Amino acid sequence: MSGAEWQLVGFSLRMALASLLLILPIGLALAWWLARKDWRGKALVETLVSLPLVLPPVVTGLVLLQLFGRRGPVGSWLHNTFNCDVVFTWRAVVIALAAMSLPLFVRAARTAFEEVDVKFEQLARTLGAGEWRVCFTITLPLAKRGVLAGTLLAFARALGEFGATIMVAGNIPGRTTTLPVAIYQAVENGEDTHAWTLAGVSAVIAFAAVFISEKLQRWRK
Amino acid sequence: MAQVKDAILTANFRKQFPGGPEIVADDLRIGGGITVLFGTSGSGKTTFLRCLAGLERPETGTIFFGQENWFDAGKNYFRAPRKRGVGFVPQDYALFPHLTVAGNVSYGLNEMPAAKRAVCVTETLHWLGLEGLENRLPRELSGGQQQRVALARAVVRRPQLLLLDEPLAALDTPTRQRLRGKIQQLLRQLGIPTILVTHDRFEALALGDRMVVVADGHNQQSGPVTEVFNRPDNLAVAHIAGTETVLPARVLKVADDIVTVAVGDVKLVAMATDFPPEATEAHVCIRAEDVMLVADALPTASARNRFSATVVAVERDGPLLRVELDCGFPLKALLTPQAAAEMKLQPRAAVGVLIKAPHIHLIPR
Numbered sequence: 371m372s373g374a375e376w377q378l379v380g381f382s383l384r385m386a387l388a389s390l391l392l393i394l395p396i397g398l399a400l401a402w403w404l405a406r407k408d409w410r411g412k413a414l415v416e417t418l419v420s421l422p423l424v425l426p427p428v429v430t431g432l433v434l435l436q437l438f439g440r441r442g443p444v445g446s447w448l449h450n451t452f453n454c455d456v457v458f459t460w461r462a463v464v465i466a467l468a469a470m471s472l473p474l475f476v477r478a479a480r481t482a483f484e485e486v487d488v489k490f491e492q493l494a495r496t497l498g499a500g501e502w503r504v505c506f507t508i509t510l511p512l513a514k515r516g517v518l519a520g521t522l523l524a525f526a527r528a529l530g531e532f533g534a535t536i537m538v539a540g541n542i543p544g545r546t547t548t549l550p551v552a553i554y555q556a557v558e559n560g561e562d563t564h565a566w567t568l569a570g571v572s573a574v575i576a577f578a579a580v581f582i583s584e585k586l587q588r589w590r591k
Numbered sequence: 592m593a594q595v596k597d598a599i600l601t602a603n604f605r606k607q608f609p610g611g612p613e614i615v616a617d618d619l620r621i622g623g624g625i626t627v628l629f630g631t632s633g634s635g636k637t638t639f640l641r642c643l644a645g646l647e648r649p650e651t652g653t654i655f656f657g658q659e660n661w662f663d664a665g666k667n668y669f670r671a672p673r674k675r676g677v678g679f680v681p682q683d684y685a686l687f688p689h690l691t692v693a694g695n696v697s698y699g700l701n702e703m704p705a706a707k708r709a710v711c712v713t714e715t716l717h718w719l720g721l722e723g724l725e726n727r728l729p730r731e732l733s734g735g736q737q738q739r740v741a742l743a744r745a746v747v748r749r750p751q752l753l754l755l756d757e758p759l760a761a762l763d764t765p766t767r768q769r770l771r772g773k774i775q776q777l778l779r780q781l782g783i784p785t786i787l788v789t790h791d792r793f794e795a796l797a798l799g800d801r802m803v804v805v806a807d808g809h810n811q812q813s814g815p816v817t818e819v820f821n822r823p824d825n826l827a828v829a830h831i832a833g834t835e836t837v838l839p840a841r842v843l844k845v846a847d848d849i850v851t852v853a854v855g856d857v858k859l860v861a862m863a864t865d866f867p868p869e870a871t872e873a874h875v876c877i878r879a880e881d882v883m884l885v886a887d888a889l890p891t892a893s894a895r896n897r898f899s900a901t902v903v904a905v906e907r908d909g910p911l912l913r914v915e916l917d918c919g920f921p922l923k924a925l926l927t928p929q930a931a932a933e934m935k936l937q938p939r940a941a942v943g944v945l946i947k948a949p950h951i952h953l954i955p956r
Contacts, residue, residue: 510953511689
């Protein structure tokens with residue numbers, strides 16, 4: 371593999387990891403909220419969170435483009451307050467990857483939380499523990515395998531994201547181009563060897579992530 | 592009904608589960624010592640306990656612990672379980688599976704300085720005979736050890752009230768019998784007011800100072816354990832307390848502290864304590880262990896509560912024999928196999944029956 375190829379792989383991995391950092395706090399809170407609480411509008415939020423799973427990724431990308439564009443509600447606020455532009459930068463890559471892999475993470479983490487018997491949480495409360503302590507010392511440790519499996523799935527999904535990324539981040543070599551976008555570009559340019567090399571790298575990483583994730587979800591005791 | 596004079600806990604509430612039975616605490620008063628909540632499975636005992644622990648919230652009513660308000664539906668007040676200072680041991684113990692024995696026991700002591708916490712944990716484990724198991728995980732323990740770890744976790748915080756749900760039910764019979772006495776001794780040493788849920792008569796008799804019978808989701812009779820077993824207030828309690836013989840009777844005479852009743856053609860005399868003189872009908876309750884058998888058949892009307900009977904059936908009941916008799920009415924008796932052999936007890940044999948008047952309990956109708 372050439373130096374440029376290594377660089378591309380490194381960039382994609384960094385973007386996927388950054389999107390995980392964005393997903394983890396939001397996704398954990400959302401998953402816990404969906405698993406443990408009943409509230410009005412819960413069904414709506416459930417549907418919205420899962421929507422990117424079934425929507426064409428380019429549609430998700432289009433929505434993000436509208437939101438984060440300089441004239442969009444979030445984009446204009448970020449531009450005016452922090453002088454920070456999102457669209458067609460690495461930030462857009464992170465947001466696109468996060469939006470696309472959040473549903474997988476929330477679904478896995480929610481199931482993991484739901485599998486924790488509430489009797490342990492109730493008992494912790496009788497021992498004087500407040501809700502934060504219950505969550506961090508009982509619920510999360512007991513759900514950690516499922517949460518970890520969900521994290522790996524989300525990571526694998528982020529590495530393979532194409533449609534939403536190209537809509538909000540475009541294809542700027544060295545700045546926003548990720549592995550899947552580069553593969554598409556390589557095929558367009560007729561650079562078959564290059565395309566297959568990158569495809570191989572993608573496959574290896576995806577295989578490892580899904581394999582470990584499956585192991586974690588099945589390994590019960 | 593013998594009420595608790597210095598109740599430390601008073602509860603009046605209703606709890607309705609969707610599609611389930613209604614659980615009603617009707618002037619439930621709990622004093623110090625060990626109070627047994629006694630009832631069949633499904634009678635609502637566990638729900639009582641969970642409401643007191645704050646794990647369920649009743650729809651209406653109040654719960655007071657001493658001067659502390661724990662629940663007042665009228666004021667929309669509900670004290671969170673973590674602020675009630677109770678030690679709760681559920682039937683399946685709910686030991687945290689990811690924490691060691693030491694981790695489980697010290698969980699409720701997180702506000703204590705680490706050094707002091709370690710001392711507390713060590714002392715409690717030693718007291719319960721669990722030393723050396725500090726670093727084991729719950730799944731590496733025997734049932735009896737798990738039970739004691741759950742108890743340690745609850746008592747190490749010095750709770751103001753201890754709630755035990757069927758503490759011995761999850762254990763095998765030999766372990767249960769061995770731990771029954773041990774637990775009683777430990778609870779006595781602790782001196783923490785304790786409410787213990789059980790459906791086991793032997794457990795209630797062995798562990799309880801007082802007892803509250805729970806039936807159909809309502810608390811019924813309460814009082815000292817033997818009194819409730821021997822003098823049930825109503826038929827439901829008599830049934831749950833396992834009174835073997837319960838028969839309808841006519842009241843013939845109330846005089847000189849003695850009540851004379853007739854069961855069919857047979858006259859029985861009982862003590863008139865608390866018996867309303869105006870009652871004309873009653874239920875006669877006789878515990879099988881209070882029925883004495885003598886070898887020679889006696890003439891029917893010779894003395895008080897002495898009459899002849901015919902043996903209908905003899906069957907084993909644990910180490911004892913359960914004898915079904917016909918003495919004008921069906922009567923059950925318990926005796927040892929030796930006594931039965933000496934009397935040559937067998938179906939159709941004639942025997943004499945003797946029941947002391949204080950052992951005949953009447954429920955006025």
